[in-house]
Amino acid sequence: MNENILGIIAGVFTSISMMPQLIKVIREKDVSNISLGMLLILITGLALWVVYGVLKTEWPIILTNALAVTLNTILLIFYFKFK
Template identity: 60%
Template structure:
C-alpha cells in the first residue's frame, strides 16, 4: 500500500467515523426521535454507490472507508426504528 492509499484510507475512515458520536448518543439515550430518516436513507444510498465505485476502479481506501460508513449508518438506521417515538 502506497502513501497516497494510506492518506486516503485515514481520511476516509476519519470522515466515516463522524457519525459514531451520533450513534453512541442514540444508543445511550435510547432515543432517535431527533434523527432525520430521509437524511440517513439518502446517505446510505450514496455511500453504497461510493463502495460500488471503489470496486469498479479497484481502490481499497474508497471501498473500506465507505463500507465502514455504510455499517455505521445502517446501524443508526436500525436504531432509528428500534428507538423511535411511539406516537
C-alpha cells in the first residue's frame, strides 16, 4: 500500500476522533470529566506535528494535524463556555 495513502487514513482517524467527543460536549453541555491539561498539551503537540510535516514536506501529516488542531481548538472553546 502507498505510504501516503496509509498516512492520510491514519491522520483522518486521529483527526476525526475528537468529533464524537465534540458532539457529546455540545449536546450535553457538560465538560466536568474532560481534562483541560489534556486539551492544552494535545493542541501544542498537534501544532508541532504540523511544523514537522512542513519541514519534511509530508502532506498527510500537515493536513490531518492541521484539521486536528482546528477540532481540538473548537473543543477548547466549548470547554471554557460550559465549564
